[in-house]
Amino acid sequence: MKGWNGRLLRVDLTRGKTAVQEYSVDLAGRFMGGRGLAVKLLWDELKPGTDPLGPGNIIIFATGPLTGFILPNSGKMVVASKSPLTGGYGDGNLGTQASVNLRKSGIDAVVVTGRATKPSYLLVEDDTTEIRDASGIWGLNAYKAERELKEAHGRAAGVVLIGPAGENHVRAATVVSQEGRAGGRPGMGAVMGSKNLKALVLRGRKELAAADPDRLRSLGREGYQAILGKENYGFWKRQGTMATVEWCQEHSTLPTHNFREGVFDEADGISGTTMEGMVTRQKGCPNCNMTCGNVIEDSEGRESELDYENVAMLGSDIGLGDLREVATLNRMCDELGLDTISAGSIIAFAMESAERGLLDIDIEWGDFEGARDLLTDIAHRRGAGDILSLGVRAAAGKMGGGASDWAIHVKGLECSAYDCHLCPGMALSFGTSPIGAHHKDAWVISWEISSGRRAEYAPEKADKVIEFQRIRGGMFEAIGTCRFPWIELGFELEWYPRFFEAATGVKMGLDEMYALGDRVYALMRAFWVREHGGSWSRQMDYPPRRWFDEPTTKGPLKGSHLDRDRYDTLLQAYYDRRGWDDRGIPTRATMDRLNLGAEAAELERYVKLN
Numbered sequence: 010m011k012g013w014n015g016r017l018l019r020v021d022l023t024r025g026k027t028a029v030q031e032y033s034v035d036l037a038g039r040f041m042g043g044r045g046l047a048v049k050l051l052w053d054e055l056k057p058g059t060d061p062l063g064p065g066n067i068i069i070f071a072t073g074p075l076t077g078f079i080l081p082n083s084g085k086m087v088v089a090s091k092s093p094l095t096g097g098y099g100d101g102n103l104g105t106q107a108s109v110n111l112r113k114s115g116i117d118a119v120v121v122t123g124r125a126t127k128p129s130y131l132l133v134e135d136d137t138t139e140i141r142d143a144s145g146i147w148g149l150n151a152y153k154a155e156r157e158l159k160e161a162h163g164r165a166a167g168v169v170l171i172g173p174a175g176e177n178h179v180r181a182a183t184v185v186s187q188e189g190r191a192g193g194r195p196g197m198g199a200v201m202g203s204k205n206l207k208a209l210v211l212r213g214r215k216e217l218a219a220a221d222p223d224r225l226r227s228l229g230r231e232g233y234q235a236i237l238g239k240e241n242y243g244f245w246k247r248q249g250t251m252a253t254v255e256w257c258q259e260h261s262t263l264p265t266h267n268f269r270e271g272v273f274d275e276a277d278g279i280s281g282t283t284m285e286g287m288v289t290r291q292k293g294c295p296n297c298n299m300t301c302g303n304v305i306e307d308s309e310g311r312e313s314e315l316d317y318e319n320v321a322m323l324g325s326d327i328g329l330g331d332l333r334e335v336a337t338l339n340r341m342c343d344e345l346g347l348d349t350i351s352a353g354s355i356i357a358f359a360m361e362s363a364e365r366g367l368l369d370i371d372i373e374w375g376d377f378e379g380a381r382d383l384l385t386d387i388a389h390r391r392g393a394g395d396i397l398s399l400g401v402r403a404a405a406g407k408m409g410g411g412a413s414d415w416a417i418h419v420k421g422l423e424c425s426a427y428d429c430h431l432c433p434g435m436a437l438s439f440g441t442s443p444i445g446a447h448h449k450d451a452w453v454i455s456w457e458i459s460s461g462r463r464a465e466y467a468p469e470k471a472d473k474v475i476e477f478q479r480i481r482g483g484m485f486e487a488i489g490t491c492r493f494p495w496i497e498l499g500f501e502l503e504w505y506p507r508f509f510e511a512a513t514g515v516k517m518g519l520d521e522m523y524a525l526g527d528r529v530y531a532l533m534r535a536f537w538v539r540e541h542g543g544s545w546s547r548q549m550d551y552p553p554r555r556w557f558d559e560p561t562t563k564g565p566l567k568g569s570h571l572d573r574d575r576y577d578t579l580l581q582a583y584y585d586r587r588g589w590d591d592r593g594i595p596t597r598a599t600m601d602r603l604n605l606g607a608e609a610a611e612l613e614r615y616v617k618l619n
């Protein structure tokens with residue numbers, strides 16, 4: 010196999026053993042890498058009903074066949090596991106030197122099981138693998154711990170690790186890297202913490218073997234050049250994802266006051282334009298010439314790397330309009346290893362619960378000090394932070410008193426930063442995302458707004474969601490590169506089959522890549538259904554109640570809300586197009602068509618397939 014290393018590193022923390030295992034050409038061909046490889050391994054090896062925070066859970070760090078080659082934005086890896094936040098399939102995508110180093114050590118994915126008896130970290134140096142004592146860095150924030158690990162193992166080491174939130178099993182703890190990269194929103198950091206696994210430290214110096222190295226080199230050069238020539242490149246370099254603040258405000262989709270509204274009175278204070286005057290440097294992932302990490306000084310003089318999601322959720326959604334204070338909360342999340350989107354949503358939920366007299370804490374909208382204290386309490390599970398550390402769905406369930414009405418999530422994952430009171434297509438994207446309410450698979454909102462928002466529930470919206478899920482959630486999550494060149498700059502998708510062929514020698518058109526995406530989607534859905542058995546229903550694919558029941562009260566689109574019946578019709582159109590039945594479960598014929606016959610037989614042990 011060229012392009013792929015064809016090898017997994019298996020780590021059993023209970024026994025303290027590691028082993029390298031070759032995997033088959035068939036597995037690579039059917040699932041490719043990244044998310045595809047991860048969900049297939051979880052499907053085959055994770056016992057249904059496993060406690061996500063128990064030693065039986067499996068966590069996988071999976072690169073794709075393009076990861077690590079000198080190609081545009083090829084520094085990504087997927088971190089996947091059964092989620093302690095949602096109880097279903099969970100993953101996230103991280104840009105880090107660790108991805109490149111893993112591939113250069115001759116490994117495509119690390120598969121971790123069991124639980125170490127004491128704090129540990131995994132050290133991989135080319136062909137040598139060791140489980141080491143992490144007692145000295147347990148309890149340290151992610152910045153400090155990463156610095157210590159780099160001091161011990163050299164600056165070239167790639168490190169992915171957790172902070173105190175992961176150690177304390179906070180359900181929205183992420184995996185972090187490089188002081189400002191984070192991935193694994195549905196609690197992948199908590200799974201690491203439950204295994205007493207503080208970090209993976211990876212060094213690799215081998216040459217990655219490509220099927221056609223000369224072609225790959227020239228394609229890579231041309232690709233980087235083409236990106237530099239894209240019209241929007243200059244603006245992207247200035248604002249990165251932060252341009253979205255102004256865009257969302259303009260279109261009434263900026264989450265505000267726990268998604269009550271889509272406009273924020275102080276939006277200018279947290280906008281990309283405001284940020285432009287504050288940027289001190291830019292950071293990014295390896296092999297990238299679009300570096301989108303804009304660093305500013307926070308209100309305490311420390312560096313903080315901003316992205317739209319972080320700023321909207323820790324800014325407008327909690328009513329905070331000072332960018333340097335938002336940056337402080339953002340920096341805290343990175344140090345604590347806490348997902349910024351969920352953290353913002355949880356704080357907003359707490360603010361609203363306090364306002365309604367259901368949570369006895371002293372906090373109000375826009376209260377920076379209160380938010381700062383609460384973040385620390387959540388990460389350390391102190392006081393009200395304990396119940397909030399479970400995420401908004403579980404916290405609302407425990408609190409009662411109607412709190413579920415203002416718990417903004419899908420399937421237990423807090424929504425990312427797009428208010429959908431008048432965006433049914435984006436609401437469908439959140440509803441059907443394979444990990445809960447995340448925008449990464451189908452960010453259709455820009456298309457939805459530009460193509461006539463008022464043609465509200467047209468079935469073409471289901472087509473668009475599926476198209477994006479195929480490209481973003483299927484192809485990009487499997488090949489191991491960042492999707493930003495395509496979605497942000499218009500770098501043509503046709504580049505990717507060319508890169509893929511030069512790397513692997515396998516000719517695969519975009520249609521085949523999308524078919525692979527459909528296979529991966531069906532299997533992720535099967536994973537959810539197997540975990541839920543008879544309790545699975547189409548209600549799981551509904552967006553938060555607030556968007557149906559509580560019209561917005563401000564801005565040009567004041568009075569907007571979603572319509573339940575029409576959403577349900579749109580959802581049905583989505584199922585029909587995917588070949589899933591009325592429950593949202595792939596039919597037997599669909600599974601067979603996607604070459605998932607054996608997986609269908611396994612699923613039939615839990616639910617009857619139509």
Ligand code: PTT
Binds near residue numbers: 085250319346449489
């Ligand atoms: C991603 C989610 C996002 S999506 C953001 S900002 W974004 C938040 N970032 C966080 C952060 O920072 N710190 C923190 N403590 N928590 C955070 N939570 C949020 O996590 C990220 C970029 C971004 S920035 C996006 S959209 C793109 N995502 C990609 C993807 O998913 N796949 C892919 N093939 N390419 C992508 N390119 C872009 O990568 P999750 P990163 Mg992230 C600090 O992982 O779990 O999917 O959540 O990985 O290396 O930081 O790059 O406006």
Ligand code: SF4
Binds near residue numbers: 083293297299302
């Ligand atoms: Fe990383 Fe941003 Fe570059 Fe994508 S564009 S690879 S997220 S730095």
